[in-house]
Amino acid sequence: MPPILERKTAGLTVRIDRNTCMANAACVKIAPEIFRVDDESICAFVEPATEIERQRLIEACQLCPVDALILLDEDGRTIVP
Numbered sequence: 001m002p003p004i005l006e007r008k009t010a011g012l013t014v015r016i017d018r019n020t021c022m023a024n025a026a027c028v029k030i031a032p033e034i035f036r037v038d039d040e041s042i043c044a045f046v047e048p049a050t051e052i053e054r055q056r057l058i059e060a061c062q063l064c065p066v067d068a069l070i071l072l073d074e075d076g077r078t079i080v081p
Contacts, residue, residue: 001018001038001040001044002018003017003018003019004016004017004018005018005044005045007034007045007049009034009049009050009051009052009057010051010052010053010054010057011054011073011074012054012057012058012071012072012073012074012079013071013072013076014034014045014057014061014069014070014071015069015070015071015072016035016043016044016045016068016069016070017067017068017069017070018042018043018044018068020066020067020068021042021043021064021066021068022065022066022068023037023041023042023043024064024065024066025037025043026060026063026064026065027043027060027061027063027064027069028043030056030059030060030063031052031056031057031059031060032046033046033050033051033052034046034050034052034057034060035060043068043069057071058071058079058080061079061080062080062081064080064081067080067081069081
């Protein structure tokens with residue numbers, strides 16, 4: 001799996017930096033329809049892609065203690081971290 005995963009959902013772009021992730025799984029607790037911990041104990045996206053409320057996605061990304069989740073708005077501006 002590549003070190004950076006990217007997906008568009010809820011009008012936002014979510015990036016997972018798998019090299020930074022420490023699998024604390026706070027994102028999974030808030031947004032299990034988007035995030036999962038894979039067999040390597042690293043954050044990945046749930047397949048197939050599902051929808052989520054924008055605010056809950058933002059909250060899930062904000063909870064990452066090591067900033068492995070990057071969230072960009074429609075114009076490519078960073079929302080999180």
